[in-house]
Amino acid sequence: FLARSGLTYRLRISNVGIRTSLNFRIQDHALLLVETEGSYTVKKYYSSLDIHVGQSYSVLVRAKNLTHGHSFYIFVSSRFTKYELLGLGVVHYPDSRMPPSGPIPTRPAPFDFGFSINQARSIKWDLDVGAARMNPQGSYHYGAINVSRTLILENGLVVGSNNRIRYTVNGVSFLHPDTPLKLADRFEMFDELKIVVPSFPDAPQTAETMKLQRMGASVVDVKWRDFYHLVFQNPLPNVQTWHLDGYNFFVVGMGEGQWNEKAKSTYNMIDAVSRSTVQVYPRAWTAVLVMLDNRGMWNLRSQNGEKWYLGQELYLRVKGVGAEDPLTIPARDEAPIPGNAILCGRVMNHTNVWVPN
Numbered sequence: 001f002l003a004r005s006g007l008t009y010r011l012r013i014s015n016v017g018i019r020t021s022l023n024f025r026i027q028d029h030a031l032l033l034v035e036t037e038g039s040y041t042v043k044k045y046y047s048s049l050d051i052h053v054g055q056s057y058s059v060l061v062r063a064k065n066l067t068h069g070h071s072f073y074i075f076v077s078s079r080f081t082k083y084e085l086l087g088l089g090v091v092h093y094p095d096s097r098m099p100p101s102g103p104i105p106t107r108p109a110p111f112d113f114g115f116s117i118n119q120a121r122s123i124k125w126d127l128d129v130g131a132a133r134m135n136p137q138g139s140y141h142y143g144a145i146n147v148s149r150t151l152i153l154e155n156g157l158v159v160g161s162n163n164r165i166r167y168t169v170n171g172v173s174f175l176h177p178d179t180p181l182k183l184a185d186r187f188e189m190f191d192e193l194k195i196v197v198p199s200f201p202d203a204p205q206t207a208e209t210m211k212l213q214r215m216g217a218s219v220v221d222v223k224w225r226d227f228y229h230l231v232f233q234n235p236l237p238n239v240q241t242w243h244l245d246g247y248n249f250f251v252v253g254m255g256e257g258q259w260n261e262k263a264k265s266t267y268n269m270i271d272a273v274s275r276s277t278v279q280v281y282p283r284a285w286t287a288v289l290v291m292l293d294n295r296g297m298w299n300l301r302s303q304n305g306e307k308w309y310l311g312q313e314l315y316l317r318v319k320g321v322g323a324e325d326p327l328t329i330p331a332r333d334e335a336p337i338p339g340n341a342i343l344c345g346r347v348m349n350h351t352n353v354w355v356p357n
Helices: 113-122 181-186 206-211 261-266 305-309
Strands: 006-013 022-025 031-036 038-047 049-051 055-064 074-079 086-091 149-159 165-169 172-173 214-215 219-223 227-233 240-244 250-255 277-280 285-292 296-302 312-319
Touching: 006 049, 006 172, 022 031, 022 285, 049 113, 086 165, 113 250, 165 305, 181 312, 219 227, 227 240, 227 277, 250 261, 250 277, 277 285
Parallel strands: 149 227, 172 214, 219 312
Antiparallel strands: 006 055, 022 049, 022 074, 031 038, 031 055, 074 086, 149 165, 165 172, 227 285, 240 277, 240 296, 250 285, 296 312
16 A cells, blocks of 8 residues: 555445454554444544454544655454454555564454453544534434333354254244245235244243244334334354444443343443444443334344354334335335336235335
């Protein structure tokens, strides 16, 4: 990477992997964090950043005026892994005559979860900037909105027949039906999908129930514009990362052990960062608040590729009151399925006719 003295560069750093958290740093250069996943953050300097699977950050880096002929290392290292993996880059300047030298940029210890948790808690929403909005971000007072429903979602692991591993949410491992859920919903055939879990549990089940291999298409029915409190619990020894399609949520709290009602007293109800992907540390919990004002069928899933593929996901079906008939939903509220969409499964022989309101 060629840098020119005196200029400021914006770097967009994304973890597009499927399993491992990363730490990013540049030798002798500070990282000024300014944005994450569409939200402007309070500007703060970091010497390194932990970036979990599926997450993205924007940082500003000021190029040096005096380099004394040196180049500088860019380091990316794996986090929370038995064997540390390294990625290496180099920042050159026009007057760089020597390769990078000197101490390698310091990084947190491989299993220093405390460093990562404290860093995550330090990232705040900038209330004074407007981003792409006419009003500043802080004009939205999420802390003053009454919660409609709380879902406590615990990831798990079960071993079934032939020692096959499946991953679960509240004891249910997701299994895709023979008809895509959105198509079944569009043609009002949802109840015919016997594989759909009839009443997905709002909280983890008993220890014995959680050990059973229960499989099905997990769908949570949500009223349009309800305000949800989601708590992600992770009893396993690895970092989990969750992503919600179609929304950003406010990351109001993180803590060790199991979540309980007393944890609400620790929530950040003023300037918690708004994002769409969040980490949950081992044997810990993360709480988020989200306004479900975007109609449709939205996937909530593990960003770990293996866990997602083997069942750690569910769907939120967001509908307005009295809006069971898709033809009554205005296009401004939910884009219709295109007229040339390929139909399959139980709706293969239906005609895809949509009349705009």
